[in-house]
Amino acid sequence: MGYQVGNNCYATRQDAENVYFSLVPPKIGDDGKLYQLNFTKFGWKYGEQILKAELPECNPIDSMKDGSYIGWSVVAIMVAVWGIRLIWQKLR
Structure with a gap:
């Protein structure tokens, strides 16, 4: 601690x-x-x-885990938006 x-x-x-x-x-x-x-x-x-x-x-480890969780959440959202955009372009 x-x-x-x-x-x-x-x-x-x-x-x-x-x-x-x-x-x-x-x-x-x-x-x-x-x-x-x-x-x-x-x-x-x-x-x-x-x-x-x-x-x-x-607890510094908890802070690291929180930062990692937020970072990976942002990456997941960016990948989802990229995938939706890619599907949208293919369906045009």
Whole structure:
């Protein structure tokens, strides 16, 4: 099982959290201080708080199967249309 961030499925939680937290831009507060997420050996931190993302689980094999199913469905439709067109031309 992997973890999903956006439309991508990552194999490990660490990879998924790296992508997820890297997308968060830094912020300059009203006091002029820079607030940003930092990566340490303990994980991602905001100030002194360690962060853990709640990411949905995914399976890269299922995504591959879904893509394959859609691709072969499109090919089947194209072949059927080509066959109907060929029969139509022969009957003229």
